[in-house]
Amino acid sequence: MKRKGQGIRFQLTAGIVIMTIAGIGLIGLMSIKIVERSALQWKISQAEDTVGFVRASMRLSSEGGQPWGARLSGVLKNEARIEDFRLTAPDGRQLAASGTMPTDAGKLIYGAVGIEAYMYGGGLLTGIGESMRVSALVPDAGRLEFILSLAEVNEDMASVRNFLALYALIDSVIIIAFGVYFLSRSIIEPLKKLEEAAKKIAGGKLYDRADVAVHNEVGSLAASFNSMAGRLEDEIKSLERVNLELTTAQDELLRNSTLAAVGRLAAGIAHEIGNPLGALRGYIDILSREGLDPAEEKDMVARAGREADRIDSIVRDFLEVARPAKRAVVPVDVNALLNETLTGLCVRSDFSGVSTVLDLGLKVPAVMADEGKLRQVFSNLFINAAQAMEAVEEKTITISTLAEARPAPLKAGRRKGDAPAAKETFERDFVFVSFRDTGVGIHADDSARIFDPFFTTKEVGKGTGLGLFVSQSIIKAYGGEITFRNVEGGSEFIVMLPAGKEAV
Ligand SMILES: Nc1ncnc2c1ncn2[C@@H]1O[C@H](COP(=O)(O)OP(=O)(O)O)[C@@H](O)[C@H]1O
Numbered sequence: 263m264k265r266k267g268q269g270i271r272f273q274l275t276a277g278i279v280i281m282t283i284a285g286i287g288l289i290g291l292m293s294i295k296i297v298e299r300s301a302l303q304w305k306i307s308q309a310e311d312t313v314g315f316v317r318a319s320m321r322l323s324s325e326g327g328q329p330w331g332a333r334l335s336g337v338l339k340n341e342a343r344i345e346d347f348r349l350t351a352p353d354g355r356q357l358a359a360s361g362t363m364p365t366d367a368g369k370l371i372y373g374a375v376g377i378e379a380y381m382y383g384g385g386l387l388t389g390i391g392e393s394m395r396v397s398a399l400v401p402d403a404g405r406l407e408f409i410l411s412l413a414e415v416n417e418d419m420a421s422v423r424n425f426l427a428l429y430a431l432i433d434s435v436i437i438i439a440f441g442v443y444f445l446s447r448s449i450i451e452p453l454k455k456l457e458e459a460a461k462k463i464a465g466g467k468l469y470d471r472a473d474v475a476v477h478n479e480v481g482s483l484a485a486s487f488n489s490m491a492g493r494l495e496d497e498i499k500s501l502e503r504v505n506l507e508l509t510t511a512q513d514e515l516l517r518n519s520t521l522a523a524v525g526r527l528a529a530g531i532a533h534e535i536g537n538p539l540g541a542l543r544g545y546i547d548i549l550s551r552e553g554l555d556p557a558e559e560k561d562m563v564a565r566a567g568r569e570a571d572r573i574d575s576i577v578r579d580f581l582e583v584a585r586p587a588k589r590a591v592v593p594v595d596v597n598a599l600l601n602e603t604l605t606g607l608c609v610r611s612d613f614s615g616v617s618t619v620l621d622l623g624l625k626v627p628a629v630m631a632d633e634g635k636l637r638q639v640f641s642n643l644f645i646n647a648a649q650a651m652e653a654v655e656e657k658t659i660t661i662s663t664l665a666e667a668r669p670a671p672l673k674a675g676r677r678k679g680d681a682p683a684a685k686e687t688f689e690r691d692f693v694f695v696s697f698r699d700t701g702v703g704i705h706a707d708d709s710a711r712i713f714d715p716f717f718t719t720k721e722v723g724k725g726t727g728l729g730l731f732v733s734q735s736i737i738k739a740y741g742g743e744i745t746f747r748n749v750e751g752g753s754e755f756i757v758m759l760p761a762g763k764e765a766v
């Protein structure tokens with residue numbers, strides 16, 4: 263991140279430096295050109311003066327009868343210190359000459375009536391040339407040409423250039439320093455503060471803000487950023503508050519529902535045991551009376567015994583769930599057990615008119631369980647199915663079994679993606695037993711409660727509401743599960759059990 267800040271500073275500074283140097287450089291070049299022009303102008307006016315002087319003095323001296331050459335050199339050398347000159351008559355004859363005259367014409371830089379100036383050397387970048395040729399008409403004589411040195415002007419220009427360079431350097435330094443300072447203050451520093459604040463907020467310091475006090479786009483960006491951070495902080499705080507409320511409510515709910523379940527269980531037990539206990543009390547009262555004949559007495563004792571048995575079985579069922587008795591698990595052939603259970607149940611009155619369809623899988627492996635308990639589960643499911651079909655005409659129970667490979671629940675300490683320790687811990691076979699009936703089905707309101715203890719929709723004496731509760735506890739103890747679903751024209755209960763290692 264720091265590198266990015268330096269990047270912006272570097273880029274903006276580079277921009278300022280380039281623009282300043284380009285601007286100052288152009289202005290400097292322009293100034294040099296203007297000074298050069300005026301220096302040349304001055305030299306040309308000097309030449310004009312010289313020509314004027316020559317014209318006047320030639321007229322005067324022509325009256326004295328001196329030869330052309332001597333007169334000219336006298337005037338030029340004395341007055342303007344010019345060595346090289348030439349006077350040509352209109353017919354081309356050379357009347358007078360001194361020194362050497364350049365053969366090429368040079369570049370025309372000035373032209374007026376009767377006088378022209380040509381420059382040798384020089385240009386846009388090289389500046390003023392080395393010398394200048396002035397060509398002027400002298401009345402009654404011809405054309406006068408002379409060479410004017412520009413060395414003096416060039417010397418002056420050199421010092422002007424040095425001065426301008428120094429001036430440009432100082433100017434550039436000042437402009438760049440001020441530019442960088444203002445840019446820093448108005449853009450770079452505020453941006454850095456904004457970046458720091460954003461980093462702190464991203465790191466969890468939600469209360470942090472960008473302290474930026476500039477009145478430009480960066481300032482308003484920082485203001486928007488701060489208000490966004492404020493809203494974010496508020497939102498996150500309120501989310502945290504809601505989350506806390508939610509967890510508290512959830513805890514409360516869990517406590518309440520646990521309490522409610524315990525209460526329901528206790529009430530159920532009290533109710534279930536209360537009935538036979540009341541009956542028992544009655545029989546004991548009758549038995550304690552005098553004058554009962556032995557047959558009556560025997561009947562009362564038998565009845566009292568049955569009530570005691572009922573209490574015993576209720577308590578035993580509960581004990582089974584609360585503290586299952588450790589019984590040896592053995593490989594059980596599910597198909598055979600289903601057949602056997604069904605045969606035992608057929609004689610019951612609930613099963614009159616019920617037809618059963620067996621669709622048993624061929625290669626269903628054995629499951630490891632206690633046979634008695636598994637029979638209890640199967641009977642519960644058969645009886646429930648038969649009772650659900652009491653009021654319907656078409657009474658069919660379809661029982662099917664099959665084995666299927668399913669991933670086993672992951673063991674503690676192992677996570678998804680770890681290499682499987684052995685094949686069977688990663689994937690194992692499960693045996694599915696499905697009981698499908700054509701009964702009344704399960705009402706949507708009841709579906710969440712049918713596995714609850716004492717939940718029953720049946721009349722007193724017919725159902726205790728313990729069947730599914732006990733069955734589920736047994737199956738879960740073997741590592742399986744009972745699930746159910748409403749199917750068309752009835753319901754289906756599926757017992758899933760892990761397959762044992764031994765084949766049947
Ligand atoms: N096959 C089924 N079809 C429709 N409803 C069922 C079936 N099995 C169970 N139920 C519902 O689940 C309730 C609880 O069943 P269960 O625990 O066996 O107790 P009980 O049979 O004593 O009522 C039943 O009262 C009934 O409403």
Ligand SMILES: [Mg+2]
Pocket residue numbers: 642645646725727728729730
């Ligand atoms: Mg039942």
